Amino acid sequence: MTHRIRVRFAPSPTGGLHLGGVRTALFNYLFARHQGGDFVLRIEDTDASRYVPGAEEYILDCLKWCGISPDEGPGLGGEYGPYRQSERKSLYREYARQLVRDGHAYYAFDTPQELEKIREDLKRKGAVSPQYSMENRELMRNSFSLPAAEVQELLDKGTPHVIRIRMPQNEELSLKDLIRGEIHFDPSLVDDKVLLKTDGMPTYHLAVVVDDYLMKISHVLRGEEWLPSAPVHILLWKYLGLEKHMPEFAHLPLILRPDGNGKLSKRDGGRLGFPVNAMNWTDPVTQEFTQGFRETGFLPEAFVNMLAMLGWNSGTEQELFSLQELEDRFTIDRVHKGGAKFDYDKAKWFNHEWIKRQSPIALSPLVSQVFGQKNLHVPDLRRLEQVIALISDRCQVLDDFYDQGRFFFEAPEHWDTEGIKPKWNAEKKDFFESLAVQFSGLASWNAIQAEETFKALATQRQIKAGELLLPLRIMLVGGKFGPPVFVIAAFIGCSQTIDRINKALPAFSGA
């Protein structure tokens, strides 16, 4: 194994890129980068009926957002192209024909209707999942059961057909999985998979093997759902005489639903109220919408960090990793075997941590974008950064910056007076009216000045400061939250503070 590490990420453009897909991409990327290898993008678009326009660009955008851009692939170039399976159609046919010539595969002329009928018959006899295998391939219409002349005639007439692999009878197959160790299979138990479809497109099975060989892929990291078809792939490498070039395999654990144990699906997000895709995605065909982490206010650093910890850990107590740190630390032997349930609370925690460790300057473009979407205009970047510094501790997702930061720039329209109404009285009203007057007479304006003035007046009126602090906060903020009141007062300025007091007073008194 002296050749270069090359891994591939091969999404099918049939929909959005959800958690499982991004994590597969991420692990491939980390594995390659850790050893200075290449990360290849290949598109699996062999199922023309399910091809979704725009999905390819979307996938690339998602990867880019995560910071894990491939080294080669569609639109990126590279010496092993083309990278779309639909553009490599003729290639697969050659390999399939070679297999037929060598007796490892055969032409099958059965129509879908005939297959359906056979399956029905077998089911009636008790088979739960009827297979096209050595058990019955003699009964079907294929180059196995038919005389050579007839096969040739059918072929010459252009009869629709597929090419199927001929699974062997008495053979033990084993795979050394990088994560799971030795796995044994009995090939006679798996059916004669279609390799080349009627339309000339390869199935996944043929395509991966051919592509991985031609693209010199050295390691295959894919989801656990592929484990059952591994024997087909191993056999193909063997039958094609390419066994020496067979990549190493690692089957990644699944990401499970938070409720129950099933594999996480796109629908779970909408149902349970969290995003499942990296970015927003609307299927152009079905119009089905899937929420994205990016639009939900996640930082890519947090998203990637959270994803990496789903199925991998460093073995230390460290949980927060930058992409670079992950690249430095990632080894396949620390990948888990068991599936992990996705936990949205933990995901938000990661985001919170990343927001906290981000500088206000780095955060400001993102926050101002959030503000912009809500029509909150911030003229001064410096002031925005000051606000971010004041509130980022209390923001889990970027949208929280709006709720937490809005009042710095806009006077509240509504006041959460619930808790203070019962204790409100004329003395307090007087206090705030006088406070406004005193504030207006102040020569300088800062948090300390404001607080001293406030406290002096409270003492003079013989009202406990504690009883006045909360009302003041609600006048300025609208609710019971936010940084220290006088810091807020200092920020919004003297006249704005007075305005807000005067504006709120009627609502308080009207109680």
Added chain:
RNA sequence: GCCGCGUUGGUCAAUCGGCUAAGACGCCUCUCUUUCACGGAGGAAUGACGGGUUCGAUUCCCGUACGCGGUACCA
């Protein structure tokens, strides 16, 4: 049904035969803060079951149970 993979707190998880079983999320209590958070201190909560192997099993082996995946001319 058959085949494959898995199984440590509610969740993510450490442990490569010595365990009084880390840590994190979430939850609860206290503290800090005249708000909400952040921070700090603490708490409840775990090895699916049954056999072996061993001086000693969470760790190794075998069964069972359970869960998941696959069983398509989808990937």
